[in-house]
Amino acid sequence: MKLSERYNRVNLIATVVIMLITGAIYYQAISLILTDQKDKSLEVEEQEIFDYVKLNHRLPQVFESKDQQISFTSAEPNSVKREFINTGYYREKDEPESGRGLISSVNVNGRFYKIEIVESKVETEDLIQIIFGITIGVILLLLLVLLITNRLILSRLWQPFHSILGELKQFKVTDNSDIAPLNTRIDEFNDLHQEVTAMAERVKRDYKDLKTFTENASHELLTPIAVINSKLDTLIQTENFSQQQSKLLGDLYGAVSRLTRLNQSLLLLVKIENKLLTDQQSINLKELIEELLYQLEDIFGDKMITISASLQDKEITASRYLVDILLNNLIINAVRHNHEDGEIIINLTEDSLSVKNTGENTSLDNERIFTRFHKSSTSEGSGLGLTISKQICESLGYELVYSYEAPHHSFMVRF
Amino acid sequence: MKILIVEDEEGLRESIEEYFADAGNICETVATYQAALAKIQLYRYDCILLDITLPGGSGIDILKALKANNFPDGVLIISAKNSLDDRLQGLDLGADDYLVKPFHLSELKARVSAIVRRKMFNGSNVLNFNELSIDLMAKTVTVNGTPVKFTRKELSLLIYFISNKGKVISKNAIAEHLWGDGIDMANNFDFIYSHIKNVRKKIMEAGGKDYIYAAYGMGYKFADQ
Numbered sequence A: 001m002k003l004s005e006r007y008n009r010v011n012l013i014a015t016v017v018i019m020l021i022t023g024a025i026y027y028q029a030i031s032l033i034l035t036d037q038k039d040k041s042l043e044v045e046e047q048e049i050f051d052y053v054k055l056n057h058r059l060p061q062v063f064e065s066k067d068q069q070i071s072f073t074s075a076e077p078n079s080v081k082r083e084f085i086n087t088g089y090y091r092e093k094d095e096p097e098s099g100r101g102l103i104s105s106v107n108v109n110g111r112f113y114k115i116e117i118v119e120s121k122v123e124t125e126d127l128i129q130i131i132f133g134i135t136i137g138v139i140l141l142l143l144l145v146l147l148i149t150n151r152l153i154l155s156r157l158w159q160p161f162h163s164i165l166g167e168l169k170q171f172k173v174t175d176n177s178d179i180a181p182l183n184t185r186i187d188e189f190n191d192l193h194q195e196v197t198a199m200a201e202r203v204k205r206d207y208k209d210l211k212t213f214t215e216n217a218s219h220e221l222l223t224p225i226a227v228i229n230s231k232l233d234t235l236i237q238t239e240n241f242s243q244q245q246s247k248l249l250g251d252l253y254g255a256v257s258r259l260t261r262l263n264q265s266l267l268l269l270v271k272i273e274n275k276l277l278t279d280q281q282s283i284n285l286k287e288l289i290e291e292l293l294y295q296l297e298d299i300f301g302d303k304m305i306t307i308s309a310s311l312q313d314k315e316i317t318a319s320r321y322l323v324d325i326l327l328n329n330l331i332i333n334a335v336r337h338n339h340e341d342g343e344i345i346i347n348l349t350e351d352s353l354s355v356k357n358t359g360e361n362t363s364l365d366n367e368r369i370f371t372r373f374h375k376s377s378t379s380e381g382s383g384l385g386l387t388i389s390k391q392i393c394e395s396l397g398y399e400l401v402y403s404y405e406a407p408h409h410s411f412m413v414r415f
Numbered sequence B: 001m002k003i004l005i006v007e008d009e010e011g012l013r014e015s016i017e018e019y020f021a022d023a024g025n026i027c028e029t030v031a032t033y034q035a036a037l038a039k040i041q042l043y044r045y046d047c048i049l050l051d052i053t054l055p056g057g058s059g060i061d062i063l064k065a066l067k068a069n070n071f072p073d074g075v076l077i078i079s080a081k082n083s084l085d086d087r088l089q090g091l092d093l094g095a096d097d098y099l100v101k102p103f104h105l106s107e108l109k110a111r112v113s114a115i116v117r118r119k120m121f122n123g124s125n126v127l128n129f130n131e132l133s134i135d136l137m138a139k140t141v142t143v144n145g146t147p148v149k150f151t152r153k154e155l156s157l158l159i160y161f162i163s164n165k166g167k168v169i170s171k172n173a174i175a176e177h178l179w180g181d182g183i184d185m186a187n188n189f190d191f192i193y194s195h196i197k198n199v200r201k202k203i204m205e206a207g208g209k210d211y212i213y214a215a216y217g218m219g220y221k222f223a224d225q
Helices: A003-056 A122-157 A159-170 A187-238 A243-273 A287-294 A297-303 A320-336 A385-395 B011-020 B033-042 B060-067 B086-093 B104-119 B152-164 B171-179 B190-205
Strands: A068-074 A083-089 A097-108 A109-118 A281-284 A305-312 A315-318 A344-349 A352-358 A400-406 A409-415 B002-006 B025-030 B046-051 B074-079 B098-100 B126-129 B134-135 B140-143 B146-148 B167-168 B214-216 B219-222
Touching: A003 A068, A003 A097, A003 A122, A003 B011, A083 A109, A083 B086, A097 A122, A097 B190, A109 B219, A122 A159, A122 A320, A159 A187, A187 A243, A187 B011, A187 B104, A187 B167, A243 A385, A243 B167, A287 A297, A287 A320, A287 A344, A297 A305, A297 A320, A297 B190, A305 B167, A315 A320, A320 A344, A320 A352, A320 A409, A320 B011, A385 A400, A385 B033, A385 B214, B002 B033, B011 B104, B025 B033, B025 B152, B033 B060, B046 B060, B046 B104, B060 B074, B074 B104, B098 B104, B104 B152, B104 B171, B126 B152, B134 B152, B140 B190, B152 B171, B152 B190, B167 B171, B171 B190, B171 B219
Parallel strands: A305 A344, B002 B025, B002 B046, B046 B074, B074 B098
Antiparallel strands: A068 A109, A083 A097, A097 A109, A281 A315, A344 A352, A352 A409, A400 A409, B126 B134, B134 B140, B140 B146, B167 B219, B214 B219
């Protein structure tokens, strides 16, 4: 729910409730005042009757008035209690109207009479209705104004917020562009903008530091590795090594090349994650795969792995370097985790590329195979190959999925 | 061959010098940008091994100076920087090749030989070793004048061996040369053995001598002993 919508809802409900309560109080107050006025007018009438009786010693003549009816009835002395009542007012031909009456008594020449004075309350009610109508009108008008205000003014008020949000959405640590300046007089948004800008600066600086550090560290690491490698190459020229020494040298070579690959893999991951490899070119995947299969055929042969490839033409636009690495990783993985006399099935269609291979008879952990440094106990790799493949796919907007259908492990890239 | 090694890392510089000097190549070494600049103004080399990050300046600027003066020296950039931009920048500026550290000295030697051959013979040249003769353009091999059919990898292996003749080449170096550094199967080098066996067999069947010697489990050596 949007803030303005939420705000509107609360605001409207509160307004309506308050208006209704006010209306009720208003209604009560006005009807009290009006009733009081009616009562006073009834008392005046009563007083007039008393005055008339005192002066003339007889009951005044009852005449038909528009809004007032007076009636006298004889009654037992002291049987009538003076009181104001709400009653009906009957006008000829018309529907009964509500009225206010005063019951009183008078003593005329020793005879006791009950006086009933009733006045119509129609006018009062009309008044109340008008007031009520106006109140409702005001409520509706207020609601309308509120809605319009919220629509127009709120959205204009929030505009700086949205522009900050837009900047944040577009923010990339690798970009050199800064957060655009904000033109608003609202303090909160200015504060927010200031903080966001400061944070962006900080993040960028940290990122730059980290990037420089990674690059320098990797560079500094590669230099000694290069020295070790070249010294080993020089060392083996001196010949006449025993078998044991040769084995040691072989292990050293292996360790150095693993170190090299690990370093390169980490660097590559950093580059992919930060989208530093952005070169684009048109690539024919079919040709690339065929080339790779030719390149690796003796490795398949060595493990006696059967390759079956069904390849359709598929052109993509991507970084050649990344696609090379992706294909290499997938196919080499399929060889490495295969067993002797196993098979690899490669399927390239318009929508997907799948590499299936035989291997261990259990499914891999789908959750964890793509995490860094996760590898099976038998693997000789760095545990970064699949992470890199996944990252490459994500950076190209593809999806990499693993599935196991005995006896095949399958990795599928969905374009 | 006359080679200039521009490299600030002493250990690496010495190893390269030693590796190249053995086979009768003349090597000069410098460690700084200024020294390198001075050298290239005075002398010509068949190939310059150029590190990019140098004390005092960038190897790229030395490359620019070479090109600005139209000096014909071959240039092989050796650098630990391997981003595509760096590679392209180097190659666009006229470097002949780009090798990323760390590398095997045998790989470096093979690349340098290729550059020098290209410079000297304009690419269409024949590589001779005793009774072996390889036409690098046509990619054909003759032994004592008889053509022998080699696969692409066997040919690449033979050229690699001849470029490093007299040197022991580690199995790692051979694997990385044939399959690229993407290959990550360090513990299984049996497939190298089968290639070497084929090369050896093909040469011998055509009446050539066996020049390939195994150096225990460590590697192989191509030599005329």
